[in-house]
Amino acid sequence: MEGKRLSYGEARFLDVIWENEPVSSGRLVELCRDLLGWKKSTTYTRLRILVEKGYVKNEESLVTALVSRSEVQAAESAYVVEQTFSGSLPGFLVSFLGGKTISAKEAEELKKLIDEHRED
Amino acid sequence: MERLFFRLLNMSLAAVAVIAVVVLLRLFLRYAPKKWQYLLWSAVGFRLCCPVSFKAAFSLFRLKPTIMNSFGGAENVVILPQSMPSAAQLAVPAASAATAAAPITPAAVPAVIPAASMPAAEMIRLWPTLGIVLWLCGMAVMLALGIIRYIRMKRGLADAAALEKSVFATDRIRVPFILGLLPPRVYVPAGLGEEERKYVLAHERAHIRRGDHWVKLLAYLLLAVHWFNPAVWAAFFLMSRDMEMSCDERVLRELGGQAKAYSRTLLRFAEGRQFPAPAPLGFGESDVKSRIKNALRWKKPKLWITLAATVLCIAAVAACTADPKEPKETDMPATADTPWSWTSTLKATDIREAALKSGSVQEEVLLTEEQIGELTALLNAVPRDQVVGGRGIPSDRVLELRDTGYALRFAGGVIELDCEAPRASAASGYPAWEIRDETLNAWLNALWTESPFGKSDDPLGLTMSVKDASPTGCTLVLAQTGGNAAGKLQTGAAFFLYKQNAHGTWEEFEALRKGIWYDLAYSIPKGSGTLLTADWIHILGPLEDGHYRIEKKIMDVRGEGDYNTYSVFAEFDILGDAGTKTSGRFTVSADKCETWASGTIQVFEKEQSLLSVRILAELQIGPKDFGGVAFYLPAGCVLENVSCTYPEIDGAAGSDPPVNAWTTAGENEKYTTAIEIGRSRDEIPGGGGTGTVIIEASYPRDSGDPIRSMAFGVECGAEEKDGYVIMGIEHSEIVVEIRSP
Numbered sequence: 001m002e003g004k005r006l007s008y009g010e011a012r013f014l015d016v017i018w019e020n021e022p023v024s025s026g027r028l029v030e031l032c033r034d035l036l037g038w039k040k041s042t043t044y045t046r047l048r049i050l051v052e053k054g055y056v057k058n059e060e061s062l063v064t065a066l067v068s069r070s071e072v073q074a075a076e077s078a079y080v081v082e083q084t085f086s087g088s089l090p091g092f093l094v095s096f097l098g099g100k101t102i103s104a105k106e107a108e109e110l111k112k113l114i115d116e117h118r119e120d
Numbered sequence: 121m122e123r124l125f126f127r128l129l130n131m132s133l134a135a136v137a138v139i140a141v142v143v144l145l146r147l148f149l150r151y152a153p154k155k156w157q158y159l160l161w162s163a164v165g166f167r168l169c170c171p172v173s174f175k176a177a178f179s180l181f182r183l184k185p186t187i188m189n190s191f192g193g194a195e196n197v198v199i200l201p202q203s204m205p206s207a208a209q210l211a212v213p214a215a216s217a218a219t220a221a222a223p224i225t226p227a228a229v230p231a232v233i234p235a236a237s238m239p240a241a242e243m244i245r246l247w248p249t250l251g252i253v254l255w256l257c258g259m260a261v262m263l264a265l266g267i268i269r270y271i272r273m274k275r276g277l278a279d280a281a282a283l284e285k286s287v288f289a290t291d292r293i294r295v296p297f298i299l300g301l302l303p304p305r306v307y308v309p310a311g312l313g314e315e316e317r318k319y320v321l322a323h324e325r326a327h328i329r330r331g332d333h334w335v336k337l338l339a340y341l342l343l344a345v346h347w348f349n350p351a352v353w354a355a356f357f358l359m360s361r362d363m364e365m366s367c368d369e370r371v372l373r374e375l376g377g378q379a380k381a382y383s384r385t386l387l388r389f390a391e392g393r394q395f396p397a398p399a400p401l402g403f404g405e406s407d408v409k410s411r412i413k414n415a416l417r418w419k420k421p422k423l424w425i426t427l428a429a430t431v432l433c434i435a436a437v438a439a440c441t442a443d444p445k446e447p448k449e450t451d452m453p454a455t456a457d458t459p460w461s462w463t464s465t466l467k468a469t470d471i472r473e474a475a476l477k478s479g480s481v482q483e484e485v486l487l488t489e490e491q492i493g494e495l496t497a498l499l500n501a502v503p504r505d506q507v508v509g510g511r512g513i514p515s516d517r518v519l520e521l522r523d524t525g526y527a528l529r530f531a532g533g534v535i536e537l538d539c540e541a542p543r544a545s546a547a548s549g550y551p552a553w554e555i556r557d558e559t560l561n562a563w564l565n566a567l568w569t570e571s572p573f574g575k576s577d578d579p580l581g582l583t584m585s586v587k588d589a590s591p592t593g594c595t596l597v598l599a600q601t602g603g604n605a606a607g608k609l610q611t612g613a614a615f616f617l618y619k620q621n622a623h624g625t626w627e628e629f630e631a632l633r634k635g636i637w638y639d640l641a642y643s644i645p646k647g648s649g650t651l652l653t654a655d656w657i658h659i660l661g662p663l664e665d666g667h668y669r670i671e672k673k674i675m676d677v678r679g680e681g682d683y684n685t686y687s688v689f690a691e692f693d694i695l696g697d698a699g700t701k702t703s704g705r706f707t708v709s710a711d712k713c714e715t716w717a718s719g720t721i722q723v724f725e726k727e728q729s730l731l732s733v734r735i736l737a738e739l740q741i742g743p744k745d746f747g748g749v750a751f752y753l754p755a756g757c758v759l760e761n762v763s764c765t766y767p768e769i770d771g772a773a774g775s776d777p778p779v780n781a782w783t784t785a786g787e788n789e790k791y792t793t794a795i796e797i798g799r800s801r802d803e804i805p806g807g808g809g810t811g812t813v814i815i816e817a818s819y820p821r822d823s824g825d826p827i828r829s830m831a832f833g834v835e836c837g838a839e840e841k842d843g844y845v846i847m848g849i850e851h852s853e854i855v856v857e858i859r860s861p
Contacts, residue, residue: 007279007290007291007292008281008289008290008291008310008311009279009280009281009290009291010279012281013279013281035281035282036281036282037281037282037285037288038279038281038282042278042279045278046279
């Protein structure tokens with residue numbers, strides 16, 4: 001899932017697309033100008049790059065995302081766990097929690113998650 | 121271009137002084153808010169880009185006024201020969217010593233001078249050009265680097281996304297900075313924490329509000345121009361530091377403390393020292409350690425410190441920025457002092473010595489104390505508004521005013537006051553003043569004309585030299601080139617002669633002065649050489665060996681009756697001919713006929729196998745005489761030339777002298793060549809008169825022919841007796857011994 005990592009700019013761009021898809025390229029340019037401060041040429045260039053990378057598709061000037069938010073988040077997280085915690089998930093969690101306590105609801109969610117992913 | 125470059129060097133040097141002072145003052149201001157230190161750099165910036173600044177009665181530069189002048193004269197390390205017309209003439213050593221007629225006393229100026237020093241002159245001139253090229257390269261490199269860096273940054277930040285207006289985030293940078301001018305944009309790394317972001321933005325915004333992005337750009341440009349000056353580099357770095365620290369202080373004041381948190385943020389972004397850049401104002405730039413220390417130490421400054429610092433700062437900036445005030449300066453260029461103020465009186469002791477020079481010729485003429493006094497008075501009398509900025513005139517007439525460090529240069533009615541040593545060319549362009557005063561001009565030109573320089577040539581651009589000087593006369597070469605002649609140049613037949621006696625003074629031959637000359641006018645065309653003859657044999661007789669000087673009067677004719685007269689001089693020697701020489705004097709006269717001839721016969725060895733014969737004689741032929749004077753040459757002589765002035769009318773040569781010359785082919789004849797003057801076979805008297813004659817002949821001889829003597833004949837008069845006509849009733853044979861070589 002490493003391939004789905006994005007640069008900061010790309011991430012912000014995809015954010016705009018996720019929020020507004022399907023969006024016409026013209027409208028997308030306007031949105032990028034207002035939200036990101038990008039020129040028209042910048043927007044079109046970045047759009048082209050993302051299309052090439054396969055994250056986005058542009059059909060008849062209509063832009064939709066090909067990856068989902070969760071996919072991207074997963075890729076980023078995996079990267080962090082791998083790089084910073086040498087692949088140790090518990091390590092990551094310990095760090096993430098950082099001495100904080102979790103509510104009962106959150107604990108329940110976690111337990112359910114762990115069970116679903118348990119190797120047998 | 122050179123002018124600009126030297127101005128620049130001047131400015132750079134001046135800036136070094138200011139930088140030194142600012143660095144010193146920074147030490148005093150250490151404990152005061154950093155903004156004062158930052159402010160001080162404005163004086164440096166000013167000095168680096170403005171050649172002229174405002175005036176103040178007190179200025180740092182009063183201490184060392186000579187920095188500018190002496191530096192500005194870097195080109196002038198050597199006094200270069202401006203033009204070498206006289207030297208060029210010297211460069212042609214004449215075969216006969218008579219041509220050693222350099223107008224200025226022929227001191228031991230070797231003929232090699234023009235060739236040798238010209239390359240040196242070219243070399244010295246090379247340095248400024250080389251320097252300029254080098255400087256331009258350096259500047260080009262600096263500018264190129266700046267531009268390239270800017271472009272690369274801009275490219276790399278293409279996908280930075282805006283967080284707020286003019287604030288962009290990107291994950292391609294690690295340190296926040298400002299890029300761009302209109303409008304300036306703040307770029308921060310993605311993923312900044314809230315606190316960090318707060319501080320970073322406050323800092324960068326403070327920069328923008330103060331206009332630091334412009335300051336940085338200007339500073340970089342000045343650095344590019346003055347790249348060769350290490351003091352300027354130091355100033356750039358120190359200024360950047362002061363800029364950052366003063367900005368930190370501003371932020372801390374706004375936030376009201378929080379120094380510790382701020383320092384943490386600083387630390388996070390500490391980067392290594394970067395090569396100075398024109399645009400980005402890096403958050404982590406400039407010695408983070410000191411900034412942290414400073415931030416932690418920061419407290420709201422006490423009032424008295426602020427006040428003291430303000431005063432000190434303003435005074436320092438003013439002192440460094442200002443140029444020393446000139447007493448009255450409208451027309452005077454602001455960057456150098458004049459030796460004296462035109463409102464005060466120049467004292468006679470200000471000019472210790474005054475020397476008149478011609479270009480770079482070694483000789484100089486010192487003015488007498490009286491003359492210096494006159495000059496001082498004249499300079500004092502020049503009205504203030506008659507002194508304007510000069511452009512430099514190419515002239516070799518120089519009056520050095522020692523030890524004021526100034527010189528007067530004058531030509532064609534223009535007078536300039538130049539500083540330092542006389543320039544080689546007008547193009548170097550450092551301060552000179554033009555003095556417009558007719559009285560002074562007249563005085564200077566009179567001084568020049570009376571000097572040895574003036575007496576020989578100029579203003580007509582005329583040089584006279586003597587060629588082929590002999591005891592009877594000489595040929596004059598008048599070379600005309602350039603000069604300021606107003607009209608056409610002419611001269612007459614008249615000339616005057618002086619001989620140098622044993623004491624070295626010149627004695628004139630009065631006879632020529634009193635003589636009546638034929639009213640002829642020879643024109644002297646410009647830009648060429650004119651040949652004239654001057655023969656004195658008929659007035660003075662043959663002259664002895666010695667050192668002589670000849671004077672010709674030249675008229676510069678503008679119109680009918682409108683002309684100026686100048687004298688030109690040339691010195692020459694009359695030397696006896698080399699080689700074995702013998703001579704014989706003679707006088708032959710026929711009193712009855714009132715005819716006589718008197719002169720010398722010279723025989724000398726021109727070459728190994730060639731003898732030269734010259735007969736010089738004065739003669740008179742009676743009005744009723746038809747025999748005249750006749751000269752006879754021995755067999756073997758070849759007649760070369762006869763010149764005769766008989767009969768002279770009013771002291772001038774007759775136009776058609778009655779001269780007959782013939783040669784017989786007879787063998788065993790004593791004389792084979794005859795030259796007859798005023799002789800008429802028809803027995804018709806010519807009317808008589810006086811004159812001089814010069815007969816030149818050559819006698820080729822075999823090497824094996826050791827002739828011992830030559831016999832010549834001279835006879836005068838004629839008479840009729842008993843129906844017979846006898847020519848040459850008085851006859852004389854002159855035997856000339858030939859000394860064997």
